[in-house]
Amino acid sequence: xxxxxxxxxxxxxxxxxxxxxxxxxxxxxxxxxxxxxxxxxxxxxxxxxxxxxxxxxxxxxxxxxxxxxxxxxxxxxxxxxxxxxxxxxxxxxxxxxxxxxxxxxxxxxxxxxxxxxxxxxxxxxxxxxxxxxxxxxxxxxxxxxxxxxxxxxxxxxxxxxxxxxxxxxxxxxxxxxxxxxxxxxxxxxxxxxxxxxxxxxxxxxxxxxxxxxxxxxxxxxxxxxxxxxxxxxxxxxxxxxxxxxxxxxxxxxxxxxxxxxxxxxxxxxxxxxxxxxxxxxxxxxxxxxxxxxxxxxxxxxxxxxxxxxxxxxxxxxxxxxxxxxxxxxxxxxxxxxxxxxxxxxxxxxxxxxxxxxxxxxxxxxxxxxxxxxxxxxxxxxxxxxxxxxxxxxxxxxxxxxxxxxxxxxxxxxxxxxxxxxxxxxxxx
Ligand code: HAM
Numbered sequence: 001x002x003x004x005x006x007x008x009x010x011x012x013x014x015x016x017x018x019x020x021x022x023x024x025x026x027x028x029x030x031x032x033x034x035x036x037x038x039x040x041x042x043x044x045x046x047x048x049x050x051x052x053x054x055x056x057x058x059x060x061x062x063x064x065x066x067x068x069x070x071x072x073x074x075x076x077x078x079x080x081x082x083x084x085x086x087x088x089x090x091x092x093x094x095x096x097x098x099x100x101x102x103x104x105x106x107x108x109x110x111x112x113x114x115x116x117x118x119x120x121x122x123x124x125x126x127x128x129x130x131x132x133x134x135x136x137x138x139x140x141x142x143x144x145x146x147x148x149x150x151x152x153x154x155x156x157x158x159x160x161x162x163x164x165x166x167x168x169x170x171x172x173x174x175x176x177x178x179x180x181x182x183x184x185x186x187x188x189x190x191x192x193x194x195x196x197x198x199x200x201x202x203x204x205x206x207x208x209x210x211x212x213x214x215x216x217x218x219x220x221x222x223x224x225x226x227x228x229x230x231x232x233x234x235x236x237x238x239x240x241x242x243x244x245x246x247x248x249x250x251x252x253x254x255x256x257x258x259x260x261x262x263x264x265x266x267x268x269x270x271x272x273x274x275x276x277x278x279x280x281x282x283x284x285x286x287x288x289x290x291x292x293x294x295x296x297x298x299x300x301x302x303x304x305x306x307x308x309x310x311x312x313x314x315x316x317x318x319x320x321x322x323x324x325x326x327x328x329x330x331x332x333x334x335x336x337x338x339x340x341x342x343x344x345x346x347x348x349x350x351x352x353x354x355x356x357x358x359x360x361x362x363x364x365x366x367x368x369x370x371x372x373x374x375x376x377x378x379x380x381x382x383x384x385x386x387x388x389x390x391x392x393x394x395x396x397x398x399x400x401x402x403x404x405x406x407x408x409x410x411x412x413x414x415x416x417x418x419x420x421x422x423x424x425x426x427x428x
Pocket of ligand 1: 080081082083084112114119120121122123124125126128129130258279280281282283284285301302303304305306307308309
């Protein structure tokens with residue numbers, strides 16, 4: 001009996017991996033251009049890191065983490081997100097002492113035990129970027145501009161950027177009390193989950209997907225109307241900077257995030273084609289996070305994009321993408337040795353062409369007919385055939401697979417470098 005993959009854990013075969021890899025590469029290029037440097041962090045952390053940073057009463061910490069005891073009993077968790085691990089690394093390596101401002105990004109798998117559906121996996125990949133050491137509104141605007149630049153370069157059609165502010169410790173507690181009282185007055189209309197969390201985390205009632213909760217909270221007070229002077233001014237400046245750049249954004253008066261470390265500017269990006277799981281990326285400011293995990297009182301802001309969701313959004317808009325990328329990956333030349341004697345030269349010519357940057361697939365082992373079929377199936381542009389006759393004359397036979405007429409050219413087998421490429425390219 002065969003052993004299937006675990007539910008929610010997907011294989012990406014070449015066609016899908018090509019699209020995913022392209023998204024990650026383009027995103028990394030844009031981030032490098034914005035001055036970000038890559039970091040590689042472990043996928044396993046101590047459970048307490050996430051409990052302390054993401055928050056004990058969030059969905060992620062309450063029910064979605066893959067947590068297990070290590071052999072010595074230490075509780076470990078497969079990272080459900082990248083911001084807390086990056087903050088942990090930042091504190092551990094005293095990165096604030098290297099530079100006042102750090103721009104770091106990461107690409108890799110995250111794990112959440114959610115109910116799998118389209119766009120929702122238990123292992124998914126994020127490209128995340130964190131700007132640490134700045135609290136001024138320009139940093140927020142810069143981060144959002146960076147996010148928009150990544151989406152544009154990747155080619156996501158018509159992303160919607162929703163922006164809100166979650167205030168800070170000066171204004172949020174009073175709002176939390178107000179919202180708790182609002183919720184308590186209608187608690188019989190709220191779901192069990194919301195009722196249970198009302199005391200510790202009343203903001204969650206704004207984010208609940210239950211129809212009853214949505215109706216009951218439709219006229220709830222909004223935090224953006226209750227910001228203190230400092231948060232209000234900060235948010236106003238961020239908005240003005242975005243407007244001045246002509247960035248299309250919408251104010252989301254109910255934006256709450258599933259992670260407790262956020263303060264002030266928070267945001268989410270959605271795209272068409274994803275159904276219920278519309279968020280292709282999200283992020284926000286987390287000024288207290290580093291201090292909370294034992295580090296310096298340093299501010300930060302960042303975002304993470306869901307790579308699989310980006311792929312769904314791209315393919316919904318451009319159904320031919322996968323096929324086009326596969327065609328681009330076809331070998332330019334299929335080198336075909338006929339018989340054992342030709343193999344040495346076939347391998348040598350393949351290496352010479354590859355050294356010049358040509359995409360080469362090496363055939364071998366089978367009959368001319370089956371090798372031709374294979375070259376055809378791979379979509380090879382040209383075939384370079386080496387048989388006994390070719391060996392004797394030191395001239396390989398070149399065939400252009402895209403030409404209807406069965407035209408054949410002879411290529412000097414001992415050519416090297418650019419001369420070899422030119423000779424093979426002449427069939428074009
Ligand atoms: P998040 O909103 O939890 O934020 O996740 C960011 C993105 O990851 C989502 O918008 C979505 O595209 C993708 N994602 C999340 N869960 C899944 C899933 N189960 N399957 C597929 N994709 C998923 C964070 O993780 C924060 N660390 C973002 C951040 C960075 N905030 C500041 N810096």
